[in-house]
Amino acid sequence: MLIKSLELANYRNYDSLEIHFSGGTNILYGNNAQGKTNILEAIYLSSTTKSHKGSKDGDIIHFNQEEAHIRTVLEKDGLESRIDMHLRKNKSKGIAVDGQKIKKASELLGLLNVVFFSPEDLNIIKNGPAERRRFVDMELCQLDSFYLYNLNHYNKIVNQRNKLLKDIYFRPELRDTLNIWDSQLVSFGSKIIERRNLFTRQLNDIIYEIHKKLSGNKEELVIYYEPDVLIEDYERSMSANQERDIKLKQTTVGPHRDDFSFMADNIDIRKFGSQGQQRTAALSLKLSEIELVKKMIKDNPVLLLDDVLSELDSNRQNYLLNSIGDIQTIVTCTGLDEFVNNRFEIDRVFQIENGKIVDNAEISQTEREV
Numbered sequence: 001m002l003i004k005s006l007e008l009a010n011y012r013n014y015d016s017l018e019i020h021f022s023g024g025t026n027i028l029y030g031n032n033a034q035g036k037t038n039i040l041e042a043i044y045l046s047s048t049t050k051s052h053k054g055s056k057d058g059d060i061i062h063f064n065q066e067e068a069h070i071r072t073v074l075e076k077d078g079l080e081s082r083i084d085m086h087l088r089k090n091k092s093k094g095i096a097v098d099g100q101k102i103k104k105a106s107e108l109l110g111l112l113n114v115v116f117f118s119p120e121d122l123n124i125i126k127n128g129p130a131e132r133r134r135f136v137d138m139e140l141c142q143l144d145s146f147y148l149y150n151l152n153h154y155n156k157i158v159n160q161r162n163k164l165l166k167d168i169y170f171r172p173e174l175r176d177t178l179n180i181w182d183s184q185l186v187s188f189g190s191k192i193i194e195r196r197n198l199f200t201r202q203l204n205d206i207i208y209e210i211h212k213k214l215s216g217n218k219e220e221l222v223i224y225y226e227p228d229v230l231i232e233d234y235e236r237s238m239s240a241n242q243e244r245d246i247k248l249k250q251t252t253v254g255p256h257r258d259d260f261s262f263m264a265d266n267i268d269i270r271k272f273g274s275q276g277q278q279r280t281a282a283l284s285l286k287l288s289e290i291e292l293v294k295k296m297i298k299d300n301p302v303l304l305l306d307d308v309l310s311e312l313d314s315n316r317q318n319y320l321l322n323s324i325g326d327i328q329t330i331v332t333c334t335g336l337d338e339f340v341n342n343r344f345e346i347d348r349v350f351q352i353e354n355g356k357i358v359d360n361a362e363i364s365q366t367e368r369e370v
Contacts, residue, residue: 007019023347025345025348027346043114045070048142113299119308126275144195157185161181182238200224202292206291226260229253241253309321
């Protein structure tokens with residue numbers, strides 16, 4: 001799987017852009033705030049229909065414009081496909097694959113698999129549970145259409161139930177309808193818990209060896225899924241907490257309150273790990289994500305590295321760069337020093353300045369060997 005080209009129109013700080021990628025390593029470099037990350041965001045949008053930043057469509061569209069356009073051409077199993085995406089300020093986005101409109105995001109699932117790695121990911125261990133849930137959801141929503149369906153419905157029901165809890169304060173007679181929402185929450189929530197449990201087991205099968213190598217055989221890392229409620233207790237717990245939920249006007253039980261712990265030699269590094277331990281575990285997690293995606297889709301994902309190298313020491317830089325292998329990679333950075341110093345193979349280089357490509361070059365074999 002690889003991305004051949006990307007075209008943007010009225011997208012963030014780009015009036016227009018056309019960029020053709022190599023199947024190997026592509027470097028987007030330039031000063032900060034020039035638009036490098038915007039290119040990665042557009043690719044991620046083409047894959048998932050969502051911004052990795054959580055931005056709304058209206059915020060992505062170029063200032064003083066009503067709509068933006070993304071066109072991504074990719075190759076998978078020797079076949080070329082085109083994803084067109086129209087972002088509109090006051091309407092839902094329009095998506096077409098090879099000129100055919102699609103109605104649901106799930107229809108795009110699996111066409112383009114990407115792994116996005118940003119400096120924020122290095123803090124996933126020390127940050128709060130919401131960040132860890134987001135990591136799991138972002139990955140599973142790309143890999144499993146049933147999970148995407150269940151999560152979307154679950155989130156909608158939580159929002160509707162929370163609204164009802166607020167309305168009950170003024171209209172107590174509405175309390176009788178709570179049980180209907182509760183049974184739906186238990187139904188969708190139980191499926192989310194099951195899949196997160198499986199995902200944790202799948203990650204553990206991979207992360208153990210990766211982390212052992214990355215830590216110089218000093219640590220063994222295990223991920224534990226910490227569901228807010230067990231499936232067998234879910235229905236009873238919802239009923240028992242109704243009074244509390246009404247008082248707080250929010251749903252206090254369910255997978256939207258789950259967490260994941262990271263144990264290195266029986267020490268919970270979320271709470272007691274050093275910054276170095278936490279960053280090594282985060283890198284192990286992202287590398288495991290790449291391997292898991294490869295295993296599940298039986299193909300390579302596209303790797304998007306957003307200014308991550310500058311946040312890693314030389315040992316972790318080397319490990320990450322050597323782990324990329326034959327995966328198409330698109331990297332943003334402010335300079336090329338990290339790659340030159342590590343004698344890392346680069347295929348194409350693009351200099352980005354104020355929403356434009358001011359220079360691009362294909363690196364020849366001779367230049368690589370210099």
